[in-house]
Amino acid sequence: MPSRLTKIGCNLLLGLASSLALADAVVVVSAQSPVSTLTRSELTDIYLGRTNRFPGGQPAMPVDQRENSPAYVAFYRNYLGQTPAQIKMHWSRLIFTGRGQPPRSLADHQAMADFVAEQATAIGYVDGAYIDERLRVVAID
């Protein structure tokens, strides 16, 4: 129940914050994951490769949707406040120093929902319509 409320809350906030077409990027983990909330800076650290762990110490594996897909653009704009070009710039800094590779990229919402559901360490973002009992919505403070 709380997760459902969180989801609705997230959607409302996102709906206010961005255009409708891009609104529905909700951060999710597997239902088996103990993670239920993250701060914006914790989420940022995970997605920018500054840490490979959740605050509780469990390994974190961020995954992305296709670069420049609406979900990708919405996620980075709404949660990290960054454009795809900035994200590309960030990863080019890490790739060319051999210090990291960007998150694995998945084809679409369905692929991401399935992948995150299967992997207890994964974290991703999907449209609200793709959330089912296998996934938990993560509240972002």
Next chain:
Amino acid sequence: MSRKLPLALLTSLVLAYGLPLAAQANPPSLSLNGFGTLGVVHSSEDQADFVSSMLMPRGAGHTSDWSAEVDSRLGLQLTANLTPRLSSVVQVVTEQQYDGQFRPAIEWANINYDVTPDLSLRVGRVILPVFMNSEYRKVGYATPWIRPPLEVYRTIPVSSADGVDVSYRSHIASVTNTLRATYGQSDATFPYIDAAMDRATAEARAREGLTISNTVEQGSISLFAAYSHYRLSIEDFNPLFDAFRMFGPEGDAIAERYNVDGKTFEAISLGARYDPGNWFVMGEWTQTSSRTFLADNRGWYISGGYRLGAFTPYLTYASQRILSKTSTPGLSQPGSEPLDAMLNSMLQGQPQQESVSVGVRWDFSSNMAVKAQFDHMNHEGKSRGYLVNSQPGFEPGGSVNLFSLALDFVF
């Protein structure tokens, strides 16, 4: 560059570790990435060449009206993830070399072992993190500008060392701290004009090089500090100082003060960046010192930009000043005049300038950006700034305007 890495050793290590792993669940992967810049520069000064590194002999101005040799380069990187903990990176960069030719050179070639997720060791040709942006200083796409501000970045033009690197990351609340120590050596060949006014090259050798750097990141804030220390030798200049020594104790004193023969060279850098998303501001400050004819320098810049959709206009102010004396009375003995003049011209040849740059970056596609930049540089004292190849009609101490266009890409 005469730096040769034991590539055979690297290959055999890759093979030795790679083969037994083929059977594992997480198969070794190989990825190829690349970056590059196609850039042209026009300079208002046609009696000398503007160059973007002291390792380059040719540039914009006298040699060519519009030069593509100043900023253009291509980098290719092969990353091998052998196991979750063991990886290897080889990066080759083709750019203008000390002899004016475009040739590939090995920028990095190392093996990385993650002892823990936050502690990693590297062996081979590793990054020299002397400045905040030095790890990716050649990747034009990774920075807002056409080129990192030379007032800071020119002071140490070498970006790699052959040796070892230890990096330790720690997390305290929402702060990520990365402490890094690099120990190794590097050689660089650089062009200069000799006493007979001919083009020549010399080899600078840095030994026992230690660089300790620390980066603190929290949200949009990044703070950087580094200290570097190495022993520098430029043997090609020893004959000049040997000539001074022939004048007795007074000449010995001058040779000791100004020669570059195993002398300690130190650099301290501080940097900060704030990038909340729609705009950014960053700055760096660096100070170098050595008891050689290479001047003690202080350089700094501050740069900011605002993102308007795909466009990022930016503005930079930068300054480089010499802290040591730029002239010496020399020996002032009969017959020492040519030597004194030579030494004084070397002391005065060090750059001293300030610049204002205004530009715009346009991220027109997901892997590419176009940049246009205008630089106004004022040379101070009798400095030639970053100009080389000066012709008889050149007057030092003036100002120069540059216009640069560049296409940066990554793949």
